[in-house]
Amino acid sequence: PNKELCLQYGSSAMVMDQRLFVTFNPFNVYVTQADTKPGCVLRQSNVVSVLEDRRLLEKNEVAACKNNMNTWAFVGDLEDRPQLSCVYKSQDAQNEFLSDPRLGLGEDVYDNDLAKAEKVSNAKKVKQ
Numbered sequence: 001p002n003k004e005l006c007l008q009y010g011s012s013a014m015v016m017d018q019r020l021f022v023t024f025n026p027f028n029v030y031v032t033q034a035d036t037k038p039g040c041v042l043r044q045s046n047v048v049s050v051l052e053d054r055r056l057l058e059k060n061e062v063a064a065c066k067n068n069m070n071t072w073a074f075v076g077d078l079e080d081r082p083q084l085s086c087v088y089k090s091q092d093a094q095n096e097f098l099s100d101p102r103l104g105l106g107e108d109v110y111d112n113d114l115a116k117a118e119k120v121s122n123a124k125k126v127k128q
Contacts, residue, residue, distance in 0.1 A: 006040035
């Protein structure tokens with residue numbers, strides 16, 4: 001909804017809303033289907049001019065996010081009740097579209113020895 005603003009002050013994002021339900025007796029994990037929406041992550045230097053100046057955030061909210069997390073992101077139109085989130089930039093994130101996806105963060109057959117993984121042939125491996 002705010003394409004030009006996002007290009008100028010941040011980065012477009014694909015936002016995924018998902019819930020996890022964990023039961024303890026018995027222990028199970030249930031996952032909802034992800035709901036994807038377009039969004040925008042603002043550069044920290046632009047938060048005040050974009051969100052605070054529009055009176056979408058107060059100074060104490062901006063300061064708390066900046067001190068504890070990283071920056072702000074939003075879903076929806078800034079002129080029509082957007083969903084704002086204080087977001088943390090993960091230092092562990094990897095763009096596996098640009099690298100070998102077998103060496104990602106998930107559990108896989110290569111977890112025990114990543115160095116060997118680069119030498120393994122492209123044959124399909126099945127985890128026992």
